[in-house]
Amino acid sequence: MTTLKIGTLAVVGVGLIGGSFAAALRRAGGVDRILGAGRRPETLAQAVTLGLIDEAVTLKEAAARADLIFIAAPVGAFEAIFSEIAPHLGAKTIVTDGGSTKRNVIEAARSGLGPRVAQFVPGHPMAGSHEKGPEAADPDLYVGRRVMLTPLVENHPEDVAMVQAVWQQCGANVVCIDSNQHDGVVATVSHLPHWVAALFMEYITGGDDATLKLETAGSGFRDFTRVAQGSPEMWRDIFVANRDAMLAELASLRQVMDRAEHALREHDAAWLEEMLARAAQARADWPGNLK
Template identity: 50%
Template sequence: MTPFTFDKLVIFGVGLIGGSLARALRERAGVAPGGRIVGVGRTRASAERARELGVVDDVASLDDDRELAAALAGADLILLAAPVAQTRPLLERILPFLGEHTIVTDAGSTKSDVVAAARAALGARAAQFVPGHPIAGRESSGVEAALPDLYVGRNVVLCPLPENRPADVARIDALWRVTGALVSTMSHEQHDRVFASVSHLPHLLSFALVERILSAPDAALKFSFAAGGFRDFTRIAASSPEMWRDVCLANRDALVDELDGYLAVLGQLRTAVLASDGATLEAVFSRSREARTQWQERGGLAPK
């Protein structure tokens, strides 16, 4: 395990993701004597809950210049764990108080838009910003749902900028490894293509299925006979509408590319069904089952 220490870590948005990182650092790495974790919320009150739970040591309000300046003074690291759409305004708010040696990272589930926001907000000081994405979630959210082992065995993707200092990237890498995560690196473009494919598109498709059923005059009858296949397929249709609206908008181009590729596959299957072409259907279904089964056998992912 790469050693990781810090004197001051500031987390913007202490919910499931930020709170779990704080709890992981406390329980797995130990916080050095004098080391502090500071939670910043839109208001002071929204971060207080995290202090009451012992997740952070100190809190500050985003709206109060004095509190924010005090929170950021001498910070080693800043983690943005607020909704992705807030990246640019948050960074603009942080910039006047950003120390020369402070490293900033984030936990957003899209990366090209975050990189653009960081460049727009920070200019040349975007060199201090190392984009990241921990792939971890639970059905519940909020700081109450934070777990010290949320990241154990989970992937964290870093998308370093060409202007990042290698030492800063290594430090963010070490931060996540301490939590038990598996850290990978790729470009932000590749990140967004990968997650459009395996995460964003499935969410869109799942929401769309429920919408399709709702639009039918006999929707109630249909829901009353929905069983296990529907249950699994639509579990992610219970996800946050605001979050997924933002993800779809932030990763628009990769998502539409992926959707178009998917529509081409559906078109082939539609043709095969209409032509009663059982051989094509069975070939596609067999390949899919084999790949899905292998994925599960290689470890898949169990809920936490």
């Protein structure tokens, strides 16, 4: 196995996701120079101070100088980013991303990059934290984590292989799947839990006895609601971007919840115990427990 070495990497958005990508590749010796671009000069300066990036640049400079561009911004900002880099993009530069939804990101790429869309290999690392910003960046964030690539028909196979190899250098395990399937899968395992956890917080804080309830809450509450601390802006974009899949998820979850409520209403303790036993077993058997 030959070691892949990127000359210049540019990271657009140097927070948790982008900063961790930079830190992981630097540690792996997979990159010579790291540029950082983003909205806030102070965040870029912080990323330089932390050693995550070597230099803060504009999007135009990033497009012109980088061999690989990694976009780690809220998905609502992608189309503008693609439009801004398109005219300056090097002929051999590969663009990839860490966006949590893929269909809308691909649409944004087709619209913003135009004929250069073949240079964009869409990706999504299944890793995160409720922590934010460059100081949350961690070279271990992707170790043992799943990364899904959703290649375009226009992509050159060697470019897909390159992006895959880069993620493997970060310690991730990479799979390629269809973008529609991706959006459905993440709607279930990631977006739906966030939606419910946030609304559960909204429900508690807006209801009776909120202070007593929050004081009384224990470790079950703590874990169930942890994800609700995520970035409101990032998650707003995710829900808007993955709206159709989310609405389908909500309708399907409601069916299961209605079935259970019926059992409770009818005093059907046997059904409840069977359901609880299936759920407990499925959770105990979850392959992620081994990680």
